[in-house]
Amino acid sequence: MLGIKTVSVIGANGTMGSTVSGLVAAFGDAKVFMICRRTEAAASAADVAANSVKAGAIRSRLIPATYDSLEDCVSRSDWTFETVAEDTSIKADIYKRIDKCLKAGSIISTGTSGFSINKLSENFSQKVKSSFFGTHFFNPPYNLTLCEMIRSEATDKKIFDAMKVYLKEVLYRDVIETTDTPAFLGNRIGFHFLNKALQYAVRYKKEGGIDYMDAILGPFTGRGMTPLATIDFVGLDVHKAIVDNVLANSCDYDHDAFILPEFVSGLIGQGKLGLKTKEGLFKTVTNDDKTNQYLVYDIASAGVRPVRKYNLPFASQMVAHLAVGNYDMAAQSLKEAKSKEALLCKHFLVSYITYSIVTAQAVAESVTDADIAMTTGFNWIGPVALLGALGGYEEVLAMAKEVDFDKNLVDRLESIDDKNKKAIRAPIDFRKSFRAKL
């Protein structure tokens, strides 16, 4: 086991910086130098870190520091975790400094969700390159335990594998290894689904757009939060950064699904970034009598209106079955439903399964890694579990034939190789993933 007793977190006042610091200080029983631009920010980040694992006792292990002491901290650390702004020149400057002072045998990893690990690796000398790789955590790490690990061509496999064991057994991460491709696996699948939901919100703006799509893809489809609400939660700017990166740097069979709808750029331009700015795709207004009004951006009128309750019998039926634990009947009722909204729902679920399998085949070690990614990174039902819940490969293929609107589902499903056809037969317990809620 790697002896990681002292850690430097660079960019420790950010969300990931503070929460990963908490994780390492707590489960890793390590001393953590929390490096930020200013001392006050570092001190309050340390408080956030201790609270994120609900353990005040670890506070003494968290040492606030500034960039002035970067060399001092890094030279004493067994692991340096870089989690600064997603800006190549900022990262380059920091990497140059780390390169000079990283102690022999220690690790430098980045939490980047957007940049190529190989490209970032170029900032290091040959020696340090071998100890550099990606460790992509998810927010909040206390609840979402996914950590994607990505090697560069220069990464030493032994060090990388040792870190994998540490992340799994000491920090209790669910680790998957991916190739150095845009958005790796979890975000690649997740933001494909989310952006498609945005695109369909535009396509169906007359029917209601944003809240209409959220009603069709509610928790009863196997997710904790509806897709458009998730985008608001993540931040429209963060969503844009991710999908733009995938669009620019990859080209798979559903490349166009990553084109950001124009209205979103418009909202971003107005500073309406979602939950963090209290307005984005949704907005909550508190009335004088302390009651809340839930509003949504109406794409058709480019204005804001109250969120509607859509009457979707297919959804209500599924919820009724799920509430009493009749998962088979819920799947059967979806299969038999023929309304426009039911077909849209089926299209998205089949598209999710298809895209996940194809992408996992390309970037991960196995198809079931997609399930690990989506359950532990997004709190969504995994695609292989969903395939099982819908009755298996043949049933999903039949469903695909019914809803192949963009003519890219059936072909992809039919071309899954035998090895993966076997892998997707793995029985995965899907029951806790379906919420009996609209």
Place this chain on the structure above:
Amino acid sequence: MQKVYILGGSQTDFSRNWTKEGKNFFAMLKEIVDDGLKSVNLSGDDIVALNKENKIAAFVGNFVAEYYCNQSHLGALLTEVNPAFYGVPSARYEAACASGSVALDAAIAKIRTGDYDIVMVVGFEMMKTVGSVICGDYLGRAANYELEAKGVEFPFPKLFGKLADTILEKYKPEKKRFMAALASIANKNYANAKKNPNAQARRWFMSSEQANCRYTETNAKVGGLLALSDCSQITDGAAVVFLASKAYAADFAKKNGLKLKDIPYVKGWGHRVAPMTYAKKVEDAKDSKYVLPWTAKAIEDAYKRAGLTVDDMDFFETHDCFTSSEYAAVSAFGITEPGKEYEAIEAGVTQMTGHKPINPSGGLIGCGHPVGATGVRMMLDLYKQVAAKAGSYQIKGAKNGMMLNIGGSATTNFVFIVGK
């Protein structure tokens, strides 16, 4: 008397919040019954066939679904969950947090008399249907409600805080050492839970430092000397076990490629009910060397019936609703003399690696405490350890294990010994 064998069982993932999932108790019961039947290779048709001969029955342990779920008549509820149970004799048994054990007790008795060949014992509780304050009030029904719980916010932490005080008064251990021993219990059970894939707290953080850091923002006082780290949590969950007669078990063994001698069976039991009101317990115990003499008596009864002693026990599953109750159990089990519990704890005797491990599953603190399910979950864990099916939290070579399941403030005390 007939030997009673344990053929298998299942439990739900105790980290789930079924209310957040939008599911009701039908969903929970359906899931646990489905999984239970799979665990012993029984189909609905098998149940119907057994019931034709009137040789199968069901026993349900649950504390207070009347409050949490607006539902009673819980034995009969199984007919709503699976039509295979039409005509199957069933009933619900209740003894607060020992409801699971009294359901097991009735089931075992019916196998012993030869009335049934195989029985299904399900324990469940769905507690997150209400907020924590109301939940605490519902749980107060396990105490003398009028005297000890009515108008008291979170009455049970206070009652077990009183147990900690009583232990200090009776044996006068050094307070710092005693509190450290309690923290060690909490830390151990959280650590053990990390290896249990169904434990509620398996992803939660705890350390010796944090457990000793009482009365702070992240470890608030809950009652007397106890803090949050000393408490088990509110849990949603269900557990099921199948018990059978020797003849049925032999047939089961043959059909499933097993040897009868490897199938765990119930070797002993004890059941004693102490004065309900805590103050009366203290008065009643004043001349006893034990702080909970009726708990100790139930354990003694179980050892006697089994013809075994503490030396024969390879592990224990005990009712650590609070660290003070596991503490008291250490001497009640016979691991130490009363008053010397901290010595065994300090020496690591009750750790996974010690020679008398307590709560390899994580116990109530680590695994969770869905009240009506706990007794059945304990029996399931006894079975798993003895049958070498405990996976990542297996105690190597476990041959005999004891469970202590208590209801209220150690009012109902139920003990089973399982072995092979």
